[in-house]
Amino acid sequence: xxxxxxxxxxxxxxxxxxxxxxxxxxxxxxxxxxxxxxxxxxxxxxxxxxxxxxxxxxxxxxxxxxxxxxxxxxxxxxxxxxxxxxxxxxxxxxxxxxxxxxxxxxxxxxxxxxxxxxxxxxxxxxxxxxxxxxxxxxxxxxxxxxxxxxxxxxxxxxxxxxxxxxxxxxxxxxxxxxxxxxxxxxxxxxxxxxxxxxxxxxxxxxxxxxxxxxxxxxxxxxxxxxxxxxxxx
Amino acid sequence: xxxxxxxxxxxxxxxxxxxxxxxxxxxxxxxxxxxxxxxxxxxxxxxxxxxxxxxxxxxxxxxxxxxxxxxxxxxxxxxxxxxxxxxxxxxxxxxxxxxxxxxxxxxxxxxxxxxxxxxxxxxxxxxxxxxxxxxxxxxxxxxxxxxxxxxxxxxxxxxxxxxxxxxxxxxxxxxxxxxxxxxxxxxxxxxxxxxxxxxxxxxxxxxxxxxxxxxxxxxxxxxxxxxxxxxxx
DNA sequence: TCGTCGGCTGAACGCATGGTCAGTATCCTA
DNA sequence: TAGGATACTGACCATGCGTTCAGCCGACGA
Numbered sequence: 001x002x003x004x005x006x007x008x009x010x011x012x013x014x015x016x017x018x019x020x021x022x023x024x025x026x027x028x029x030x031x032x033x034x035x036x037x038x039x040x041x042x043x044x045x046x047x048x049x050x051x052x053x054x055x056x057x058x059x060x061x062x063x064x065x066x067x068x069x070x071x072x073x074x075x076x077x078x079x080x081x082x083x084x085x086x087x088x089x090x091x092x093x094x095x096x097x098x099x100x101x102x103x104x105x106x107x108x109x110x111x112x113x114x115x116x117x118x119x120x121x122x123x124x125x126x127x128x129x130x131x132x133x134x135x136x137x138x139x140x141x142x143x144x145x146x147x148x149x150x151x152x153x154x155x156x157x158x159x160x161x162x163x164x165x166x167x168x169x170x171x172x173x174x175x176x177x178x179x180x181x182x183x184x185x186x187x188x189x190x191x192x193x194x195x196x197x198x199x200x201x202x203x204x205x206x207x208x209x210x211x212x213x214x215x216x217x218x219x220x221x222x223x224x225x226x227x228x229x230x231x232x233x
Numbered sequence: 234x235x236x237x238x239x240x241x242x243x244x245x246x247x248x249x250x251x252x253x254x255x256x257x258x259x260x261x262x263x264x265x266x267x268x269x270x271x272x273x274x275x276x277x278x279x280x281x282x283x284x285x286x287x288x289x290x291x292x293x294x295x296x297x298x299x300x301x302x303x304x305x306x307x308x309x310x311x312x313x314x315x316x317x318x319x320x321x322x323x324x325x326x327x328x329x330x331x332x333x334x335x336x337x338x339x340x341x342x343x344x345x346x347x348x349x350x351x352x353x354x355x356x357x358x359x360x361x362x363x364x365x366x367x368x369x370x371x372x373x374x375x376x377x378x379x380x381x382x383x384x385x386x387x388x389x390x391x392x393x394x395x396x397x398x399x400x401x402x403x404x405x406x407x408x409x410x411x412x413x414x415x416x417x418x419x420x421x422x423x424x425x426x427x428x429x430x431x432x433x434x435x436x437x438x439x440x441x442x443x444x445x446x447x448x449x450x451x452x453x454x455x456x457x458x459x460x461x462x463x464x465x466x
Numbered sequence: 467t468c469g470t471c472g473g474c475t476g477a478a479c480g481c482a483t484g485g486t487c488a489g490t491a492t493c494c495t496a
Numbered sequence: 497t498a499g500g501a502t503a504c505t506g507a508c509c510a511t512g513c514g515t516t517c518a519g520c521c522g523a524c525g526a
Contacts, residue, residue: 010503010504026261028259028261028262029261031482031483031484032483032484032485033482033483033484041504041505042504042505042506043484043485043505043506044485044486044487044504044505044506044507045503045504045505047484047485047486048502048503048504049503052484052485053483053484053485105392105395106339106391106392108394112394112395113395113398116395116398120399134427135426135427135430135431136425136426136427137423137424137425137426137427139416139419140415140416140419141412141415141416143399144399144400144412144413144416145416145420145425147396147399147400148388148413148416148417148420149425150399151388151392151395151396151399152385152388154392155381155384155385155388158339158391158392159338159339159384159387159391161341161345162338162345162346162349162384163380163384165346165349166353166376166377166380166383167377167380178439179374179377180377180381181435181439182373182374182432182435182436182439183372183373183374183377183378183381184381185431185432185435186372186373186432187378187381187420187421187424188420188424188425188426188431189424189425189426189428189429189431189432190370190424190429190432191370191420191421191422191423191424192369192370192372192378192382192421192422193368193369193370193421193422194367194368194369194370195422196422196423197368198418198421198422199415199418199419199422199423202414202415202418203415206411206414206415243473243474264512264513264514265513265514265515266512266513266514274474274475275474275475275476276475276476276514276515277474277475277476277515277516277517278473278474278475280514280515280516281472281473281474282473285514285515286513286514286515
């Protein structure tokens with residue numbers, strides 16, 4: 001039902017309702033009729049405005065991408081996990097967008113790819129800045145580091161449920177974030193391991209299977225790049 | 234179509250076909266008819282064996298959970314990311330299971346919770362062992378650390394597509410893992426930051442909003458249940 | 467040689483879905 | 497004020513879905 005002071009376009013209201021429902025229940029589980037009802041319009045009008053249910057999805061995708069990397073460009077230029085701050089600052093408005101984005105990012109669509117690429121580029125830029133500023137150690141492989149930092153930063157969005165459960169909360173709250181802050185910063189500051197034995201072992205293992213450039217290719221598909229985990233000698 | 238030397242139960246063949254299709258296309262996007270066709274049986278038989286499509290899903294969930302934490306208990310007792318090794322060792326067999334598990338873990342079902350809890354328990358146990366062995370530094374908050382390590386370990390499963398894309402591959406390959414090894418081990422060994430300024434700043438910020446017990450306004454529902462932490466230098 | 471019982475088939479059913487369309491109301495322009 | 501475009505409705509359609517069911521088939525105990 002349209003509230004009196006709702007001055008959004010009908011199109012925008014439909015799109016917003018769709019974002020909420022797609023984000024909450026998923027695309028497949030949400031019918032055009034449900035979106036129409038939530039927006040207070042007839043099912044036919046949804047198709048009239050967006051051509052098809054897929055057209056509606058595309059419009060939602062574009063909207064989300066714009067919201068995340070368009071106006072809020074400054075957000076994407078920081079760490080991906082900086083999203084969290086914005087998130088908590090305006091929960092009611094952000095939650096549907098976050099939920100939608102989380103579903104989107106695990107959905108194998110071009111929209112997902114472009115959103116992820118934008119976030120990745122932001123993370124990479126942030127790394128460069130902070131390396132130049134002496135805040136971050138020069139990484140071994142900048143692109144791979146940026147990739148994993150982006151992925152790790154997105155974990156709280158995509159694995160919201162398990163993260164909240166693990167922190168003993170119903171959903172991600174300020175308190176949950178508080179409790180996460182120090183352990184994560186500790187990991188990012190001192191690492192996890194007590195010494196570099198694994199790192200050195202991996203380095204040697206990689207050089208062993210790689211160094212001679214013996215065209216290791218297919219001959220040895222099972223070579224293990226990881227260091228031996230057991231036996232700390 | 235059933236191959237001549239396929240000695241699995243019909244029930245098992247249906248379940249295996251379902252795991253493949255559910256994992257590849259998702260539960261909603263997979264019809265009972267498609268599962269039946271893939272298993273070489275009639276749609277009616279699927280219902281006959283599993284009661285309903287949801288019953289089939291449940292059977293698949295149970296099967297996956299068993300495969301991951303039942304027989305392969307030793308696997309779950311290592312780091313969650315140790316799955317990767319198994320994964321690459323037997324790609325054809327593991328891929329459908331991995332895909333299914335990845336969908337499952339992001340699906341808000343009790344099955345997802347129990348699988349995640351098992352993986353989490355395994356990670357926590359691993360941390361305890363390796364801390365006792367002096368391999369891992371004693372964590373600030375063991376449970377939270379275990380939680381994030383588990384989540385981070387699952388990233389390669391859940392974000393398979395973006396990870397592969399970021400590494401310039403079609404899918405996760407041995408080569409992609411190789412390229413990831415050192416940057417990740419470097420993060421886990423030396424951390425990301427050049428010094429502990431962020432960690433200290435966060436520590437102070439947390440103490441500032443927490444220590445004085447200042448009863449900020451609304452009887453403070455957000456008070457921190459965590460014990461005040463030891464200063465990390 | 468029966469009888470029956472579980473595995474199995476495939477046509478059929480009821481239903482919800484995405485999409486169409488003829489028609490009405492509302493607005494904008496001239 | 498006329499007229500054309502646009503917003504919007506709701507009945508309708510075809511399709512594909514999950515599920516049902518009457519009945520077939522081969523195995524097996526009596």
